[in-house]
Amino acid sequence: MRSFLVVHFLLLSAAMMPLRAQNAASPGTPTDDIITVNVLRDRIAVGEIGQLFIKVRNGDATMPERIAVAGLEVSFSGQQSSISITGGRQTIETTYFYRIRGDQLGTFTIPEFEVRIGERIAKTRPIVVHITENSDPEAALDATKPFFGKLELTRDTFYVNELVPFTLTAYVRGRNAIHDVVTADLDHESFVFRAFREVRTDGADVGNTYYSSAVLPSHLFALKPGNHRLGPGKIVVRTLEADSSGFGLSTFFQRTASRELATNTLNVTVKPLPDGAPVSFTGGIGSFQLTATPSLTTLGVGDPVTLDFEVTGVGNLRTMGAPVFAIPQKGIWKTYEPNKKLNDEEDSDGFRTGTIRFSQVLIPEARTGTIPEFHLTYFDPAKAEYVTLKTGPFPITVNEAAPGAAPTVVSFPAGGSSESAAKRPDPRFDDILHIRTGAPQWLAEAPSGRPGALFWIVQALFSIALCTVLGWGAVRWWSAWNESRLAPLAEVPFAKAMKRLPAAGSPRREFFHAVAAALASWKREHPSAPPQVLEVVRRVSERCDVVLYSGQAEPDSPVSASEAGEFLSLLRRLPTR
Amino acid sequence: MTFRPLILLPCLLICATLRAEEATLAFAEANRLYESGDHAAAATAYESLAAAGHLSADLYYNLGAAKEKLGRSGEAVLWMRRAALLEPGMPEARQSLGHLRTRLAFFEFGETWLDRTIAALPAGFGRWASSLALWGGLLAFAAAFVVPRLQPNRSAFVTLGLVLLMAAFVFSRVGRYREHRLAPERFTIVIGENVNAVTAPTSDAKTVVALPPGSELRLLRVAGPWTYAEIPGDLRGWVRTETSRPVWPLPASPAES
Numbered sequence: 001m002r003s004f005l006v007v008h009f010l011l012l013s014a015a016m017m018p019l020r021a022q023n024a025a026s027p028g029t030p031t032d033d034i035i036t037v038n039v040l041r042d043r044i045a046v047g048e049i050g051q052l053f054i055k056v057r058n059g060d061a062t063m064p065e066r067i068a069v070a071g072l073e074v075s076f077s078g079q080q081s082s083i084s085i086t087g088g089r090q091t092i093e094t095t096y097f098y099r100i101r102g103d104q105l106g107t108f109t110i111p112e113f114e115v116r117i118g119e120r121i122a123k124t125r126p127i128v129v130h131i132t133e134n135s136d137p138e139a140a141l142d143a144t145k146p147f148f149g150k151l152e153l154t155r156d157t158f159y160v161n162e163l164v165p166f167t168l169t170a171y172v173r174g175r176n177a178i179h180d181v182v183t184a185d186l187d188h189e190s191f192v193f194r195a196f197r198e199v200r201t202d203g204a205d206v207g208n209t210y211y212s213s214a215v216l217p218s219h220l221f222a223l224k225p226g227n228h229r230l231g232p233g234k235i236v237v238r239t240l241e242a243d244s245s246g247f248g249l250s251t252f253f254q255r256t257a258s259r260e261l262a263t264n265t266l267n268v269t270v271k272p273l274p275d276g277a278p279v280s281f282t283g284g285i286g287s288f289q290l291t292a293t294p295s296l297t298t299l300g301v302g303d304p305v306t307l308d309f310e311v312t313g314v315g316n317l318r319t320m321g322a323p324v325f326a327i328p329q330k331g332i333w334k335t336y337e338p339n340k341k342l343n344d345e346e347d348s349d350g351f352r353t354g355t356i357r358f359s360q361v362l363i364p365e366a367r368t369g370t371i372p373e374f375h376l377t378y379f380d381p382a383k384a385e386y387v388t389l390k391t392g393p394f395p396i397t398v399n400e401a402a403p404g405a406a407p408t409v410v411s412f413p414a415g416g417s418s419e420s421a422a423k424r425p426d427p428r429f430d431d432i433l434h435i436r437t438g439a440p441q442w443l444a445e446a447p448s449g450r451p452g453a454l455f456w457i458v459q460a461l462f463s464i465a466l467c468t469v470l471g472w473g474a475v476r477w478w479s480a481w482n483e484s485r486l487a488p489l490a491e492v493p494f495a496k497a498m499k500r501l502p503a504a505g506s507p508r509r510e511f512f513h514a515v516a517a518a519l520a521s522w523k524r525e526h527p528s529a530p531p532q533v534l535e536v537v538r539r540v541s542e543r544c545d546v547v548l549y550s551g552q553a554e555p556d557s558p559v560s561a562s563e564a565g566e567f568l569s570l571l572r573r574l575p576t577r
Numbered sequence: 578m579t580f581r582p583l584i585l586l587p588c589l590l591i592c593a594t595l596r597a598e599e600a601t602l603a604f605a606e607a608n609r610l611y612e613s614g615d616h617a618a619a620a621t622a623y624e625s626l627a628a629a630g631h632l633s634a635d636l637y638y639n640l641g642a643a644k645e646k647l648g649r650s651g652e653a654v655l656w657m658r659r660a661a662l663l664e665p666g667m668p669e670a671r672q673s674l675g676h677l678r679t680r681l682a683f684f685e686f687g688e689t690w691l692d693r694t695i696a697a698l699p700a701g702f703g704r705w706a707s708s709l710a711l712w713g714g715l716l717a718f719a720a721a722f723v724v725p726r727l728q729p730n731r732s733a734f735v736t737l738g739l740v741l742l743m744a745a746f747v748f749s750r751v752g753r754y755r756e757h758r759l760a761p762e763r764f765t766i767v768i769g770e771n772v773n774a775v776t777a778p779t780s781d782a783k784t785v786v787a788l789p790p791g792s793e794l795r796l797l798r799v800a801g802p803w804t805y806a807e808i809p810g811d812l813r814g815w816v817r818t819e820t821s822r823p824v825w826p827l828p829a830s831p832a833e834s
Contacts, residue, residue, distance in 0.1 A: 330810055366687035368684065369683070372682065395680075430676070431676065433672055434642070435638065436638055439601060440601060441635065443633060446632055446662075455701070459712075462708075462709075469724070470723065473722070473723025556729060
């Protein structure tokens with residue numbers, strides 16, 4: 001921002017004369033006009049800064065900070081006062097400076113506006129300003145300017161994503177006139193600009209006038225094809241200004257002032273990339289070389305191996321992706337998102353060779369003998385064609401994973417390398433083994449899963465066993481069913497009932513059922529037995545009923561030998577006819 | 578009539594012995610040809626023995642080695658796999674296949690520990706184990722309900738029967754898995770050069786993946802000149818039938834062999 005804040009104050013004893021307010025009609029107004037308005041140049045390049053100044057005589061005016069004009073930026077930048085005496089007549093003149101800047105082409109009118117000067121109201125006149133395009137870098141070399149900026153590109157036609165070096169240069173009249181560069185800026189929504197990291201100071205003659213220069217190199221690439229206008233760029237520099245006090249001590253009392261320099265604009269044409277890019281095209285534009293190194297040569301199924309790619313060359317490395325398999329390896333090699341490493345120090349600037357590194361983690365999912373070929377396609381703008389770089393295949397030994405081996409954990413360190421698996425022997429042989437020359441082992445038949453005679457014999461034996469068991473059970477069930485069917489018709493005598501008593505170890509339900517049946521037979525055969533004996537029989541029958549019908553005892557549990565013996569002895573001691 | 582088998586048995590034994598001796602001599606002659614550098618003649622001699630039905634891991638390995646010397650790497654892989662089938666863990670076959678694997682980068686199916694375990698079981702394991710478990714379960718059930726003396730332990734027998742029936746089911750599934758996924762009859766080996774698996778059994782179909790010689794395929798269906806196969810990496814595709822050969826059994830025709 002340019003500002004002028006030089007104010008001269010002189011104390012005069014003369015009384016202030018009354019001022020007469022009058023509307024200004026033209027730039028060449030008589031001396032008694034109290035307000036005039038004009039511009040330094042009515043043709044201003046886009047982005048450049050022009051100057052509007054308003055002079056007020058014999059009065060203090062209240063000026064607006066900004067003047068509203070559609071398409072122009074008009075803002076107050078400072079004021080300056082001076083006093084002159086001509087023919088005994090004293091004149092106080094104050095100049096108000098405004099900065100004009102336009103970012104759009106066209107003709108604009110700064111309208112008239114009212115200014116209060118003391119008690120009076122004065123009116124300015126309309127001013128017409130033309131904002132013109134300044135696409136010629138040489139036009140910026142205008143020796144009439146005390147300072148200016150310049151934008152230069154190495155070429156005005158290039159491809160999308162192609163790296164294009166450019167420079168912003170600040171020129172300030174005089175030797176060693178640039179103290180330092182504060183900021184530099186060039187912006188466009190369709191371009192990506194690398195930040196300015198370097199300043200080279202120099203000097204040059206422009207129209208027989210020596211200018212100090214500060215060159216800021218950088219590079220850009222376009223995101224969209226089409227015709228674009230680049231610029232104006234903006235450079236803010238601090239310039240050295242000599243001491244104007246007139247004491248001759250300018251060397252010791254140098255002041256710096258901040259200047260904002262606008263550069264020219266440039267029309268560029270961005271061409272789209274040709275159709276038919278291979279699948280392996282990953283966005284690189286330039287000229288590159290590719291190398292790759294696997295981290296392991298022997299590993300197991302499921303173990304990770306890192307393939308480190310290094311791409312060197314001149315061009316746009318930032319838009320480049322990692323190389324890809326020449327043939328998809330789904331199910332054979334599992335891949336992860338590759339790690340990309342590009343240091344600013346190693347980036348290409350369009351002239352210098354840069355290096356980018358990719359780390360691709362691969363995990364074999366099946367046994368295989370190689371890491372297949374990788375392809376990387378880039379677009380060479382010089383040849384205007386796609387170029388495919390190839391690397392591999394890489395011989396590798398993939399063994400079977402160890403049974404029960406812990407699952408592999410794949411890590412992605414910042415450096416892109418991964419820890420190798422456990423050390424394995426790495427045999428190297430370049431041929432098959434020699435033939436076997438001993439007496440061969442002739443086999444009668446190849447191993448086969450078809451069932452033989454033994455299988456069917458075993459099946460037959462098992463069938464017979466099962467049929468036997470089931471048949472025996474069926475016969476037994478049939479006889480029991482018959483017995484139960486005939487039992488109500490035939491009364492079993494006590495002696496036969498005693499023979500049917502189960503032995504010890506038989507289920508309790510069966511045993512006590514037989515005992516109860518035997519007691520019932522005895523009572524039927526001895527209707528006139530002594531009461532004492534009948535009482536004993538009744539108690540034994542009650543015990544049988546408790547076991548059979550109370551639900552308290554385990555009916556299927558085996559009867560113990562002592563319990564069976566006790567009941568058998570009781571039954572045997574019963575008197576019989 | 579009753580003495581005829583007794584007479585035939587020694588005759589058969591003698592014939593078999595003579596046949597084995599003849600094969601051994603032919604094998605030695607083929608080895609001599611191989612060592613003299615006449616690999617083509619050696620391969621022909623080995624192939625004649627194999628076509629005659631002689632089964633030997635040594636014969637198959639040597640035939641694979643001769644094929645490799647003749648530059649027919651796919652066939653070399655095929656015969657070495659057959660040798661490893663007859664002699665599991667054959668060191669020469671394993672190491673030579675390792676070399677060919679590195680050189681050819683052929684595809685192989687990955688094996689899990691379960692695959693290896695099941696493949697290590699005897700061929701008829703599934704059938705035997707499932708039938709024995711099934712019979713055992715049925716007998717346990719029958720005994721529990723039929724034999725009176727076992728009635729006190731009926732619940733234990735019923736439990737045993739259930740366990741055995743479940744085991745029979747598991748064994749039958751293991752046998753089926755082995756038969757359909759791991760049996761050598763299910764695999765074919767690519768023997769041709771520049772073989773591609775394609776998306777359809779037509780000449781203008783798109784390529785699924787290029788198959789290096791020696792690659793393993795799992796046979797799914799044969800449809801005339803085309804074979805639909807599973808490819809390592811969970812892929813499927815069609816390949817020309819004449820570009821691959823089954824690992825086992827050997828083709829009946831010597832020409833195909």
